[in-house]
Amino acid sequence: MSAEALLTELRSRLPAECLLTQREQIAPFECDALPVYCSRPLAVVLAQSEAHVVAVATACHRHQVPLVTRGAGTGLSAGAKPIEAGVLLVTAAMNRILELDRDAMTARVEPGAVNLQVSRAAAPLGLYYAPDPSSQIACSIGGNVAENAGGVHCLKYGVTVQNVVALRVVTAEGQVVLLGSQCLSQPGYDLLALLHGSEGCLGIITEVTVKLTPLPEDTRTLMADFSCVRAASDAVSAIVRAGVIPAALEMMDALAISATEAFCHAGYALDAAAILIIDLDGDPREVEAELLLVEEVLGRSGATRVQLAADDVQRALWWKGRKSAFPAIGRLSPDYYCIDGTVPRHRIGDVLEAIQSFAVNYDLRVANVFHAGDGNLHPIIMFDGREPDVLERVERLAADILEYCIAVGGSITGEHGVGLEKINQMAVQFSDAEIAQFMAIKEALDPQRLLNPDKQIPELARCQEYRALRRSHE
């Protein structure tokens, strides 16, 4: 590869304002929302159109230069960290909503369109885009597809892959491929799903057609207090067992409650060991029937208090608390690190107990606020980065937690992606044959391994090294 030849080609193909090569211009793009991993790329391209994306992909392919794509940069696994000898392609400026189709209930958008803006644009049609990651005011739809993002409401409405019907994708060779359609079935392999969660390693998304959902006629919110975490965890399973699929089913433990209550006075019980916040939505008569069912289950499961939000103001306040849990915890601790693992619902209680005992081993505190309904944990490790050796303790605690998730039948990531952050744990969740199968897929669609090559799938040698290292710690 020749960096100069690449830059010359990019200069000839792109408007000058799209290409950043000066150190101070590039600095803001050195990391995503996991800033412990950062590096400075050769150049940053701020693409304004699919033609720009094709130009960049073609040039990188011709000159054999690695290419990392990012949207808004809100990712939490360093999946969009640039590569020093590579190009960082930013699609955030491609942010138009191209078409809203009331009859088909879809929206065609550019990859940089912000998640919440799509819902806002669709609201006059009585529709919205259901997946709602916590970063929805800032995160882009293209990034959501690349990470297969989840959110609070995926228990009932699914994650990104269940809410996208078509994509335009630029391949590693610079070809445009159309995947999916408005039809409710597709012939052939499920390539649309393969691109979801592929972390920019298989193709570059240039257009997304999302499915829109009718705004629910009625939404009611319950909050239940529990005096022990185990009872709250068991109540989560009991609700599902009773045949109710809530729109959202979230849990916060005592540490998260106290941090949040101090931050935004949502009205949470400070003496509770855990609370559940539950949304039921849909047809008002169904919501009414399910409210009774859920209240009954909560009572039976040992809730010390169950409240129904009196009005939309109270609902919004309860949810504001939940959604601001991360900054609230940030006030209690100089630094924090949020991880992401999933476990079978009936093991939530076991995992929360294990997390607390692991935390004691490393002399750290962990707060929990998470999507209990789909078993998606977000343990937040609180620490002070000025302490010597603390980063290593945090990393080892995180690894213990993730590996416990695998041990109980779960996964190292539910919605944040592997990126660089969890690349070691891939070696624990998957065998060499499985990693090799992932590699074969990568090489099938990107034979030169140019697209985000250092992310998501570890080299086999690295897997073996990591497994040996973990064994030596035991």
Place this chain on the structure above:
Amino acid sequence: MSEFCAEHDRSTRLQAQVQEALAGAQPLGIVGSGSRASLGLVPAGASLSVADHRGVIDYQPDELVIRARAGTRLIELEHLLASHGQRFAADIPVPTAESTLGGAIACGWDGPARSLGVSLRDTVLGCRLVNGRGEIVNFGGQVMKNVAGYDLSRLQAGALGTLGVILDVSLRLAPLPEKQVTRAFAVRREELEDWWPRCRELRPLLSASCWRDGQLYLRLSGRAGALDQVLPSMGGDDIAFDWKALRDLRSDFFGATGLACLFLPPRTPMAIQEGETLLDWEGARIWVRGGNHPELQRAVQDAGGFLRVLRGEAVPPVVAAPDWHRRLKQAFDPRGIFNPAIFSDQFGGGGEH
């Protein structure tokens, strides 16, 4: 669980058969019960049977997930789930009492409830398979959310067994509705366009629709309290419509020697001159018996949809990114031993290299 499903783990034998085939460069035609043969979906010269690799591996109703071996009979699984007040989250066709779970995944077909619910693909959480290197590999899992690595389990749904031998699958479940009612309305074909917006107003209680012979059938599912309030003002006649016969393609309509299916974007007007029609998915899927297949394919492609022929004159397959299909086939099955004929017939694996 065992009272419902016989238990036989044949993973080792199936793996050995694949390794033998690899050693002898012998293509394999994978078959379950063969119940989809009359729909043109079973390989000629089928030589690898997964029908006796059966049984439920894990089912905990709290989790809304079931994991079972590929040869498990769908009907047994349905009984087991129903005994716990649950069902598959997708509307999975069960052509005969022998039809297997593996066959359903490989074909990836959806029943009439798909348009108002989820597709089979959407409910595949995990999958274990023997790949074309003779290795047993496991992707996804039993959890609702999982983004570790590429989603290679969902990729098996609809792949027609061309990427590996599916050993077992984990599928998302849903609670059975408390109450279900079907109403029939006399509606002429040309009046349907006015009915689809009315159907939207019945969401989220509407769970399936079907039109045939001047009758529109609407199924409502949900809490009894909700249905009891909606039904009196809804009109139409209560009827015992056999949705399973429609889902499983057992209705007399599907017995024709020429049978094709049009998949269309929602609310696409489509005039069909030749043959008899049946609509479901609020008109987004049209079944045609005795139609002119090449003509139908032209019309449906112009409308942004595609045609699938089940019986009668075949049409060339149309898939998105045929080159990616070939590359992925190669990545899973480098020696090309799994259902090679199906791959070239259905996914255009033959031409334009």
